[in-house]
Amino acid sequence: xxxxxxxxxxxxxxxxxxxxxxxxxxxxxxxxxxxxxxxxxxxxxxxxxxxxxxxxxxxxxxxxxxxxxxxxxxxxxxxxxxxxxxxxxxxxxxxxxxxxxxxxxxxxxxxxxxxxxxxxxxxxxxxxxxxxxxxxxxxxxxxxxx
Numbered sequence: 213x214x215x216x217x218x219x220x221x222x223x224x225x226x227x228x229x230x231x232x233x234x235x236x237x238x239x240x241x242x243x244x245x246x247x248x249x250x251x252x253x254x255x256x257x258x259x260x261x262x263x264x265x266x267x268x269x270x271x272x273x274x275x276x277x278x279x280x281x282x283x284x285x286x287x288x289x290x291x292x293x294x295x296x297x298x299x300x301x302x303x304x305x306x307x308x309x310x311x312x313x314x315x316x317x318x319x320x321x322x323x324x325x326x327x328x329x330x331x332x333x334x335x336x337x338x339x340x341x342x343x344x345x346x347x348x349x350x351x352x353x354x355x356x357x358x
Contacts, residue, residue, distance in 0.1 A: 217249070217250050218245065218247060218250045218251070218252045220245055220252045220254070224245075224351070224355055225245075225254050227351050228243060228245065228254055228329060228348060228351055229243055229254050229255045231344070231347045231348055231351060232255070232329075232331055232344055232347075232348065233255075235340055235343045235344040235347060236331065236333055236336060236340055236341075236344055237340075239317075239333045239334040239335070239336050240255070240257065240331065240332075240333050241256070241257050241260060241317065241331075241332040241333055241334065242255060242256045242257065242260070242272065242330075242331065242332045243255040243329065243330070243331050244272050244275065244276060244329070244330040244331075245327065245328075245329055246276045246279065246280070246327065246328055246329075246330060247326055247327045247328075248280065248326060251272065251273065251276040253268055253269070253272050256268055275319070275330060275332070276330065279310075279319070279321045279328070279330050307323070308322070308345055308349070309321060309322040309341070309345040309349070310322075311338070311341055316334070316335070317332060317333050317334045317335055318332070318333050318335070318336060318341070319331070319332050320332075320333070320341050320344070320345070322345050322348050322349050322352065323352075324349055324352035324353050324356060325352070325356045327352060327355070327356070328352070329348050329352065331344070
């Protein structure tokens with residue numbers, strides 16, 4: 213089995229998982245920390261994947277590849293371009309987080325600098341994701357400056 217090359221401290225892992233579990237509760241399915249080059253699964257709910265580490269790494273690897281777009285220019289929406297008269301498009305402000313909605317759950321992603329967190333859940337209220345995003349971005353920011 214291929215292991216991650218990321219050295220994630222237990223303190224960081226505990227802070228992220230505790231924060232996400234507190235804000236999202238039992239609906240939380242998984243938490244993944246990722247960079248441009250690798251990822252580490254920090255938490256997977258016990259009833260998923262039968263504890264099969266290889267399957268978890270495979271499934272989460274595919275998820276991470278989809279979410280790495282956060283590091284590319286297509287995810288920087290500072291302005292949406294120019295209109296027919298040459299004016300700049302609307303300003304959306306700073307990126308906060310991405311939430312993908314599916315029929316049976318959600319995938320949330322928050323990125324700060326060159327690293328991010330992906331969470332997967334069963335169905336929840338949107339406000340619960342906002343609370344989680346603020347908290348994990350603060351932890352990611354602290355990790356960046358440490």
